[in-house]
Amino acid sequence: MKSSTGINQQDDQRDIRILVDGHGGDAAPAMVLDALEIALSPSFAARFQGSLTLGVVGQEEVLRPLLQQRGIEDSVSLIPATDVVGMCDSPSHALRRKKDSSIHVGARMVRDGYWDALVSAGNTGALMAISKVLLKTLPGIDRPAIASMIPAVNNGRTLMLDAGANSECTSDHLVQFAIMGSCYMQATERLEHPRVGLLNIGSEDIKGTDVIKMTSVKLAETSLNYIGNVEGTDLFGNDVDVVVCDGFVGNVALKTMEGTARFLADSMRSELTSGVVAKAGALMARSALKRFKDKVNPGKYNGAPLLGLNGIVVKSHGGADAESFVSALTVACHEVSENLTDRITESIQEMVES
Amino acid sequence: MKSSTGINQQDDQRDIRILVDGHGGDAAPAMVLDALEIALSPSFAARFQGSLTLGVVGQEEVLRPLLQQRGIEDSVSLIPATDVVGMCDSPSHALRRKKDSSIHVGARMVRDGYWDALVSAGNTGALMAISKVLLKTLPGIDRPAIASMIPAVNNGRTLMLDAGANSECTSDHLVQFAIMGSCYMQATERLEHPRVGLLNIGSEDIKGTDVIKMTSVKLAETSLNYIGNVEGTDLFGNDVDVVVCDGFVGNVALKTMEGTARFLADSMRSELTSGVVAKAGALMARSALKRFKDKVNPGKYNGAPLLGLNGIVVKSHGGADAESFVSALTVACHEVSENLTDRITESIQEMVES
Missing domain, CATH: 3.40.718.10 (Isopropylmalate Dehydrogenase)
Structure with missing residues (x-):
């Protein structure tokens, strides 16, 4: 490369x-x-x-x-x-x-x-x-961020950052996260103009904290493909590639995802093993259930780059x-072979110059 | 009552x-x-x-x-x-x-x-x-909060507040939310000493923002049954009854839950309907899958009190x-029949006096 x-x-x-x-x-x-x-x-x-x-x-x-x-x-x-x-x-x-x-x-x-x-x-x-x-x-x-890849519908992927390194962030930190996330998705997912969203509690501009509102104004002024506010439900959709948030919110979102998935899997398992017919049905649907499990297996997405x-x-x-x-080794190999560090350096340079 | x-x-x-x-x-x-x-x-x-x-x-x-x-x-x-x-x-x-x-x-x-x-x-x-x-x-x-009931394992329930009314909160606001949430769970779930947790990004005291750390100190000084920091994964467990957070974090957590559940349900549906054997299995396991769906149906938990x-x-x-x-009507009926407003008033009075 x-x-x-x-x-x-x-x-x-x-x-x-x-x-x-x-x-x-x-x-x-x-x-x-x-x-x-x-x-x-x-x-x-x-x-x-x-x-x-x-x-x-x-x-x-x-x-x-x-x-x-x-x-x-x-x-x-x-x-x-x-x-x-x-x-x-x-x-x-x-x-x-x-x-x-x-x-x-x-x-x-x-x-x-x-x-x-x-x-x-x-x-x-x-x-x-x-x-x-x-x-x-x-x-x-100013500050590195932990980036976390989230599975989305139609085999899509959403990158969320920061996933826990920085509990308190200024709008400038969040803009830097957006630039790094965008570069990462360009390099690893071959997206030309990754869509960047700001994690908020509603799609309207009036929503959120003062830092979030200021970040939105600043993101709109960059050359990033900024699409505005996104919500927790959008993390799994195909409408956004990079979701920016502070590390407190990102970490809570990530652990809530993990908790929800575990809770649902446990509930399903207990229902599918209670009763002879359900058990037989579950056996017949085994390969489908396995494919489902593989598809949403969090291990598949293991490996969070410190960007x-x-x-x-x-x-x-x-x-x-x-x-x-x-999987985490794979993430590292991709970053090396794609020269991610140089790419981020160049992008920031370009943003500063423009 | x-x-x-x-x-x-x-x-x-x-x-x-x-x-x-x-x-x-x-x-x-x-x-x-x-x-x-x-x-x-x-x-x-x-x-x-x-x-x-x-x-x-x-x-x-x-x-x-x-x-x-x-x-x-x-x-x-x-x-x-x-x-x-x-x-x-x-x-x-x-x-x-x-x-x-x-x-x-x-x-x-x-x-x-x-x-x-x-x-x-x-x-x-x-x-x-x-x-x-x-x-x-x-x-x-000082500020009302939206409280949201979350399904937990073993048919448990966790109350999370604030779920979106207040994007920015002081430690005093969060302590007030804790008192209100505790009263609510006493009244509606018949818990004598509801366990109150503070939503954070780790169990250790050094984690989180300054507001969160200050809130933890203040909660420990109340007569509430405060159990310390909890994480996103704990929302669905049986170790905490009331989870306190600001409205930004709470709203993101709630919508992330919704998004995760929808994503998993969609993925499972598409796997279970792709192939004759899987389809037949899914039919046989139908009642189990329906019980599963009913159990985790978010509608069952609809109705968030403005406490x-x-x-x-x-x-x-x-x-x-x-x-x-x-379900939302049911929540309102319970609140009325349990005199929730008076109960919260009394509890706050007691906390102030003690």
Whole structure:
């Protein structure tokens, strides 16, 4: 992929070097290594332009035996880090006191150009804080945001950001999120003019907080394809590609989605297994129910990019299994092969100049 | 229900007088009158202590023929109002320029004691603004909130407020919402000490905005059964009874729920009707699927009380059909028979005194 303005031109066949955090996630480290094993298959690498190099960062004495057990010690680089960030560590504690943690070492490796991306299922706040301090933000971006892909009807996708990094945002932050989200959807979904919507509590201009109203005015002045206010019900439709909100609202929306889906699936399961006829019917409809489950499987959409950093970092859900962790790896590979960081830099430059 | 402190004591067999807005809702006025017809059946009235009187407020020339068609003109009082608030009218326009609208006249009737409650599927902002100005808020309450009942596992229910009336809230407003929500769940769900949670983006104290952190400190100092932070996933669980949030977050959560449920139902339907075996299976599992649908039917939970007003007003979903509008009527009947307004007044008084 050649960059149109010539920043950081790359060969079409670039090397994609992905480093994963060996200690992030509820089922780490085993889950992470299982995911690496899957990603080593030729069919995985074949999905991207360029050759794929995989590495894992973490405690050598823990990770080496697991690599050996799987017979992948020659195919996966092991980058040593002595410490681990816990899920309860505060971001500032992880940042200042755990400088040899897997997240810290991983982010440093990306900063210094040894690896192209870091993927972690660990502590979100710590991952964000460490990445922000080590990698810095892109010029023109004050705060990185977590972007989350949401399944939509007709196999569509909606990108929502911020999904939880910034509880309080100014209108300028939200405009920056809109630019980053738009670039991301251009690069990864091949959309020419992604439609950008502002998450609000009604479609009318008079709705929402003062920050939201101001953001709407500013978005309308950009060259983005801004379509105005959208609502929670629009997240799953085909009328918007990028939905912008602050991290508090985005995180509540995302967790509400997760809760609703789980509640509905549990309710359906209990009904379909209560009674012989219903059970038989459910058996006959099994493949349809499985297709349904696959289609709305949140794991399929696992892997939330931390956008706005001068480097590629992808957050996996902490509860991910190996298969959904592979989805997060896929997100990282796409970002690298599409030169996402350069693209966002260029877009912001263009917006500032215009 | 006798009030414990003697405020406004009522007979056990009180008259429940419910006035409905004839012009609110996408399918009004026909839907509203169909709902009244259902509510006139003895089985509906039998659900409440006391006799039930029903009325409809709106344009006489429109409503009278519809009452006659249904043969219910002698059972339902018709209160004339010449004007109608449109869905696009701003709250201030509706408040100042449409003083003979059905909402205006209805709220005035409740204020003046002719009716006990107003139920409307009309313009939410206008309903809130007019009710607030005419009925006033209860002593100690700065702003009314819209409360929304959410289905939870094991046939549980969670009350979330504010669901959209107040985009920006101070910590004092949120504490008032907590008190009102707790009273509501005591009265309607017979819970002695409803568990109150604060909607946040993590369970830890360091999470959230400054307003949220301050609210948490203040809630812990009240006599409420405050259990701390809850997340979007907890809305459907059995660990919390009242979830407090500002109206922006609450509205986004509610609409995200609606969107998720619709998306999942559509996906399931399309899978279950694609292929002969799946179709046959779905037919066999039909009653189970119907039970599932009934269980998670949002219409069943229709009827959001506007809490904190000195009078009872219930908002129905604008897209309600007659059956779900009856659910909103049920909410109003419960509030009247449980003397909810007095109960909230007493609770706030107790909190202030303690």
